[in-house]
Structure formats: C-alpha cells, structure tokens
Amino acid sequence: MSAATTRSRTQRTPRTPDRLCAEAIGLARAAAEEAAAPGVVGEHVEVVVEGDRVVTHLFECKELGYRGWRWAVTVARASRAKVVTLDETVLLPGPDALLAPEWVPWSERLRPGDMGPGDLLPTDAEDLRLEPGYSGEDEPPPNSVLSEDMAERVEAEDAEVTAGSPADLTVTPARGSLASIADELGLRRARVLSRYGLHTAADRWEESYGPKTAMAQAAPAPCVSCGFLVPIGGSLGQAFGVCANEFGPADGRVVSLSYGCGGHSEAAVMPKPPRPAPPVLDETRVDVLPLRPAPDSGSVLPVGAGEDLGHS
Numbered sequence: 205m206s207a208a209t210t211r212s213r214t215q216r217t218p219r220t221p222d223r224l225c226a227e228a229i230g231l232a233r234a235a236a237e238e239a240a241a242p243g244v245v246g247e248h249v250e251v252v253v254e255g256d257r258v259v260t261h262l263f264e265c266k267e268l269g270y271r272g273w274r275w276a277v278t279v280a281r282a283s284r285a286k287v288v289t290l291d292e293t294v295l296l297p298g299p300d301a302l303l304a305p306e307w308v309p310w311s312e313r314l315r316p317g318d319m320g321p322g323d324l325l326p327t328d329a330e331d332l333r334l335e336p337g338y339s340g341e342d343e344p345p346p347n348s349v350l351s352e353d354m355a356e357r358v359e360a361e362d363a364e365v366t367a368g369s370p371a372d373l374t375v376t377p378a379r380g381s382l383a384s385i386a387d388e389l390g391l392r393r394a395r396v397l398s399r400y401g402l403h404t405a406a407d408r409w410e411e412s413y414g415p416k417t418a419m420a421q422a423a424p425a426p427c428v429s430c431g432f433l434v435p436i437g438g439s440l441g442q443a444f445g446v447c448a449n450e451f452g453p454a455d456g457r458v459v460s461l462s463y464g465c466g467g468h469s470e471a472a473v474m475p476k477p478p479r480p481a482p483p484v485l486d487e488t489r490v491d492v493l494p495l496r497p498a499p500d501s502g503s504v505l506p507v508g509a510g511e512d513l514g515h516s
C-alpha cells in the first residue's frame with residue numbers, strides 16, 4: 205500500500221465514532237458472548253472507528269491462556285438508517301497479548317548436530333554452497349586433438365570416466381588414474397562445493413579452531429609445525445589440516461594451520477627418565493649375613509661363623 209493511499213484512507217476515516225454504532229455495546233456484547241464460551245467476555249475496553257458508520261467494540265477476554273486478547277465486534281449502520289447491524293466477531297490479540305513465537309520454517313530452524321541416525325536432510329536445488337560438478341560447457345569438441353588424446357588415455361587406463369552419469373559412479377578410482385583426477389576436479393559428482401560453500405566452511409572452521417581462539421593464543425606453537433597434523437587435499441589444504449592427537453582438544457577436527465594447542469608434538473618433549481647404574485658384582489669378598497640369633501646375646505649368628513672358610 206502506497207503512502208498516498210494510506211494517507212487518503214486516513215483522511216477518509218472519521219475521528220469521532222458514529223453515535224448509534226458507538227452506543228450499540230449491548231448488541232456487540234451479545235454477539236461476543238454468542239461466539240465465546242459463557243462467562244469469558246469481560247469489560248468493554250474501547251471503541252475503534254473503522255470508517256463512516258462502522259465501529260469495532262473491544263471486550264476483555266477472560267479465557268485462560270488468552271491473556272491480553274480481546275473480543276472485537278464490528279458493527280455498522282447504513283446511511284440514513286437507524287438500525288445498527290452486526291458485521292463480524294473475532295478474537296484479536298491486544299498490545300500486551302500473550303502470543304506464540306513467530307513460525308520459522310524447518311530449514312531455518314535446523315542447527316548443527318540436529319541430525320540423527322536415519323534422518324534425511326534434503327539439499328535445496330539452488331543451494332548456494334553447491335555448484336554443478338560437471339556442466340560439459342568446457343568439454344573439447346569431438347574433432348579436437350585434445351578430445352582424441354583424452355579418449356586414448358581413458359581407453360588405456362580403462363577408466364570409468366565415461367560410464368553413465370557422473371553421479372552414478374561410486375567406485376573409488378585408483379590413485380593417479382585419470383578417473384581419480386576427474387574425481388579430484390569434481391567430475392564424478394553431480395555437485396561440488398561452490399566458492400561460497402568453501403568460504404563459509406573455512407569461516408566456520410576458523411571460528412572453532414582458528415588462530416583467534418583462546419586455545420591457539422596460548423599455544424606454544426601452531427599446528428603447521430605439529431607432527432599430529434594430517435594434511436588435506438584441495439584448495440582448503442592450504443589453510444587447514446586434520447588434528448590426530450587423541451589427547452588434544454581438536455582430535456579428528458579440521459584445524460587451521462595457525463591454530464595450536466598445548467599438545468603440540470614439539471612444544472614440550474618429555475625428558476628421558478634417568479637410567480639406573482648397572483649392578484656391581486664383587487666376587488673378591490664374602491658378605492656376612494645373619495641367619496639366626498646368637499644363643500647368649502640374642503643377636504644373630506653370621507653365616508659361616510666358626511667354620512673354616514678355607515682362607516689361609
């Protein structure tokens with residue numbers, strides 16, 4: 205609705221209510237009580253002018269669960285008529301009414317971690333995070349040298365790049381084969397991450413395991429120099445890797461190369477435990493060990509006491 209239309213409507217709406225319509229409170233109350241349950245129509249609250257000879261009477265709603273709601277009964281009168289007639293009766297929220305939260309579509313309500321086993325999460329056909337993996341737009345024409353060369357290589361490697369739709373191919377290709385290169389480029393998948401999808405993923409990961417986190421700020425060294433960092437491929441591999449330190453805070457997570465934690469492999473190498481000295485065997489002397497107490501003093505008799513040990 206344009207501002208001009210609003211203004212013209214406002215101008216047409218009379219400021220003072222039609223006297224007969226404003227006085228038809230009894231008619232309005234009867235209509236409200238007919239629509240509502242018995243005893244839930246409360247005090248008359250106010251009269252709202254809707255137009256020429258059209259007013260709405262508002263009554264309190266006393267029904268539990270409808271705090272602040274009001275019964276709105278609109279009455280009208282024809283020009284030069286003396287009889288006021290009922291227009292409509294409806295329950296409307298007042299300014300301090302208790303209202304349900306605004307409805308949000310499920311796709312906007314979904315939060316990370318909401319998916320459970322067996323759940324299916326449909327992806328929008330126009331999802332900005334994805335783009336076609338293979339459009340065929342830059343495919344070389346059939347008579348070009350490039351396409352012949354490509355066909356020969358495919359035949360030689362017995363690759364599966366031409367069998368059916370790319371999305372139907374599920375077998376993992378051998379490393380280094382043409383099919384694996386096609387896989388890397390996204391040719392075997394119907395859709396791949398778009399630039400937008402890459403950026404949003406990178407932002408998300410940086411937020412959780414990036415250089416600005418408290419853990420990284422207090423870390424002795426960044427992940428890039430940590431032995432527990434597993435490199436990842438693709439363009440994201442230039443900025444991220446996977447942590448494989450089971451005692452670290454990011455085990456199994458994608459971490460920024462600038463992230464870090466106290467579990468860094470080189471930060472604090474444990475000192476080796478001291479090695480005990482090897483035992484010394486002295487075979488040149490006899491150690492006297494007590495076996496039983498001496499009969500008179502209660503002390504123990506030494507081994508070999510009173511025996512000839514054969515020493516001259």
Ligand code: SF4
Pocket residue numbers: 425426427430431432433446447448449452453454459463464465466467468469
């Ligand atoms: S152990 Fe710590 S420093 Fe090493 S990769 Fe994992 S998070 Fe990074």
